[in-house]
Amino acid sequence: MVNILADILLELKNLKTKFKTYNGEVKAVDGIDLTVHKKEVLGILGESGCGKSATALSIMRLIPSPPGEVCADKMELRGVELQFLTEKQMSKVRGNEISMIFQDPLSALNPTFTVGEQLMELLMLHQGFDRNTAYHKAIEALNIVQIPAAANRLSDYPHQLSGGMRQRVMLAMACACSPSLLLADEPTTALDVTVQAQILDLLSQLQSEMEIAIMLITHDLGVVAEIAQRVAVMYAGVVVENATVQNLFAKPLHPYTQGLLASLPLLEVEQERLNVIPGGVPNMLDLPSGCRFHPRCPHCWQICRLQEPPLFSQNESEVRCWLFAQGIDK
Amino acid sequence: MPVAYYVVIIFFAVFAPFFATHNPTYISLDREQIKLPPTASHFFGTDNLGRDIWSRMLFGARISLLIGFLTMIITVILGVAIGAVSGFYGGKLDFIMMRFVDILLSLPTIFLVIILAAFFKPNFFGIAAIIGMTSWMRTARLVRGQFLSLKEEEFVAAARALGYSDCRIIVFHLLPNVRPLIIVDATLLIAQAVLLESALSFLGFGVQPPQFSWGSMLSASQHIVFLGEAPWTAFFPGTAIFITVLCFNFFSEGLRDAWDPKLKNIVC
Numbered sequence: 001m002v003n004i005l006a007d008i009l010l011e012l013k014n015l016k017t018k019f020k021t022y023n024g025e026v027k028a029v030d031g032i033d034l035t036v037h038k039k040e041v042l043g044i045l046g047e048s049g050c051g052k053s054a055t056a057l058s059i060m061r062l063i064p065s066p067p068g069e070v071c072a073d074k075m076e077l078r079g080v081e082l083q084f085l086t087e088k089q090m091s092k093v094r095g096n097e098i099s100m101i102f103q104d105p106l107s108a109l110n111p112t113f114t115v116g117e118q119l120m121e122l123l124m125l126h127q128g129f130d131r132n133t134a135y136h137k138a139i140e141a142l143n144i145v146q147i148p149a150a151a152n153r154l155s156d157y158p159h160q161l162s163g164g165m166r167q168r169v170m171l172a173m174a175c176a177c178s179p180s181l182l183l184a185d186e187p188t189t190a191l192d193v194t195v196q197a198q199i200l201d202l203l204s205q206l207q208s209e210m211e212i213a214i215m216l217i218t219h220d221l222g223v224v225a226e227i228a229q230r231v232a233v234m235y236a237g238v239v240v241e242n243a244t245v246q247n248l249f250a251k252p253l254h255p256y257t258q259g260l261l262a263s264l265p266l267l268e269v270e271q272e273r274l275n276v277i278p279g280g281v282p283n284m285l286d287l288p289s290g291c292r293f294h295p296r297c298p299h300c301w302q303i304c305r306l307q308e309p310p311l312f313s314q315n316e317s318e319v320r321c322w323l324f325a326q327g328i329d330k
Numbered sequence: 331m332p333v334a335y336y337v338v339i340i341f342f343a344v345f346a347p348f349f350a351t352h353n354p355t356y357i358s359l360d361r362e363q364i365k366l367p368p369t370a371s372h373f374f375g376t377d378n379l380g381r382d383i384w385s386r387m388l389f390g391a392r393i394s395l396l397i398g399f400l401t402m403i404i405t406v407i408l409g410v411a412i413g414a415v416s417g418f419y420g421g422k423l424d425f426i427m428m429r430f431v432d433i434l435l436s437l438p439t440i441f442l443v444i445i446l447a448a449f450f451k452p453n454f455f456g457i458a459a460i461i462g463m464t465s466w467m468r469t470a471r472l473v474r475g476q477f478l479s480l481k482e483e484e485f486v487a488a489a490r491a492l493g494y495s496d497c498r499i500i501v502f503h504l505l506p507n508v509r510p511l512i513i514v515d516a517t518l519l520i521a522q523a524v525l526l527e528s529a530l531s532f533l534g535f536g537v538q539p540p541q542f543s544w545g546s547m548l549s550a551s552q553h554i555v556f557l558g559e560a561p562w563t564a565f566f567p568g569t570a571i572f573i574t575v576l577c578f579n580f581f582s583e584g585l586r587d588a589w590d591p592k593l594k595n596i597v598c
Contacts, residue, residue, distance in 0.1 A: 060490075060491055062487065062490050062491060090493075091493040091494070091495060092493060093493070094490065094491055094492060094493035095491065095492035095493035095494075096493060099491060099492065100488070100491040102484055102487070102488055102491075104484060107483055107484040107485060108484045108485050108487070108488040109485055109488070110485045110489070110503050110506075110507070111485075111507070112506040112507050112509070113506065121502070122492055125493075125494070125498075126492075126493065170488075173492065183491075
């Protein structure tokens with residue numbers, strides 16, 4: 001625990017991402033603090049629309065503006081404030097230092113170019129290789145992501161590859177310039193379960209061999225359990241719980257996390273129906289007062305309706321819930 | 331098939347002097363030589379001034395096709411550049427550019443072309459430029475529409491995430507995706523330019539004698555007396571324009587199929 005605190009790769013403080021819409025301002029991300037350490041896998045867990053992807057895009061500075069607007073007290077990659085970089089400097093960071101893979105690998109690859117052309121373009125642009133070197137590096141990159149007969153695959157178009165293959169190609173492109181941070185935005189959601197497992201294996205292998213830190217965005221508890229070391233649980237634009245994977249699954253603290261875990265089917269228990277968290281995600285235009293989770297929370301009490309809880313430290317975890325406040329009488 | 335037609339026609343146009351049987355501008359003073367039907371010495375007959383239509387067709391092809399191609403190039407460059415920038419950046423820039431396009435589109439092309447042609451008295455490069463300047467709007471609209479939807483695709487976000495510049499994304503990532511569309515449009519533009527040029531020539535603003543094109547030949551024969559007495563004077567240039575335009579359409583289809591990666595590797 002202590003040794004990884006030493007080398008912080010990415011530090012976010014009070015990141016806010018707003019979108020101006022005709023109906024009002026949507027705070028997709030409302031003041032989150034995150035740290036990613038070198039070589040670690042941080043899972044960002046949350047349901048649709050809770051601001052997971054917006055967080056990743058904010059880090060890449062790819063939120064379209066207008067209507068989007070990003071501000072943070074701190075957004076540092078290895079001590080370099082990303083917000084102060086010019087657009088030109090930022091494009092050197094993208095792909096080189098931070099890269100990103102997307103949910104749907106078919107639409108994230110350009111349909112009119114072969115896999116090889118896309119990989120080589122990236123290598124020639126960022127690493128300054130000539131065509132010949134880039135070609136060999138491209139084969140190397142495909143070998144790293146375990147694509148068989150890599151040299152032949154280079155002349156294939158994205159649509160000729162299977163879903164798993166495409167995601168491997170995306171990974172190859174993301175890792176081709178050996179970035180220090182990989183933002184994986186639901187990398188396994190569009191894939192079937194066996195391929196999911198292969199891609200996850202590959203991700204954890206890349207993380208250990210190429211020493212890439214991964215920020216894994218997902219709504220799948222299984223994926224998080226598989227490869228993440230630490231997890232941040234997001235709800236309606238805020239982080240509600242920060243914990244190690246072991247702690248999160250062994251003793252979830254926030255009622256939302258507890259609800260998520262309780263909704264998983266258990267193999268050993270026979271259940272007629274699965275447990276659910278009652279209610280739905282709040283409308284981001286009209287957030288509930290106080291704690292954002294209180295309308296759905298089984299432990300809700302007075303203060304929850306009135307005041308938004310800060311992050312409380314509890315053992316090694318952090319949790320945004322009044323239940324863990326010291327000295328407040330329920 | 332269309333490709334073969336083009337090879338043949340461009341070959342004939344380039345080597346026109348070798349295939350011409352007569353001087354295309356030679357005006358016969360012999361009354362016996364005018365309005366001759368197709369014969370062994372005049373393959374396509376002669377016109378009302380006794381000029382050999384076969385030879386005139388060969389030389390006319392040069393002007394017709396050159397004007398077609400030049401116009402197409404001017405139109406595609408203008409239309410694609412304006413459409414791409416407008417569609418990619420959107421917002422105010424797009425609004426201003428598209429209103430400008432709207433204004434130009436609301437002027438009837440043929441009148442605009444006639445006014446410009448009458449004002450500048452252009453040579454044939456000028457004619458190509460004028461036709462090009464007045465027909466890029468459709469291409470611009472087409473490209474803009476495609477860019478508007480393409481820029482929302484995830485591969486554009488992915489390209490940005492890889493640190494590519496806007497310029498690179500537009501030219502190397504988005505343009506290839508609209509290539510089939512541009513090609514189809516470009517071939518249609520050639521056909522349209524050939525027709526527009528013939529209309530101009532018909533009204534006396536186009537290619538001026540002694541230069542001539544298929545269009546001006548066709549126009550020259552559009553006299554009720556000639557049509558009755560010598561229908562071949564209209565038939566051959568008309569047929570040539572018709573087949574050329576038709577073949578451009580087939581050609582564009584063929585190119586589109588050849589460049590569509592999804593249709594590649596499928597043996598027909």
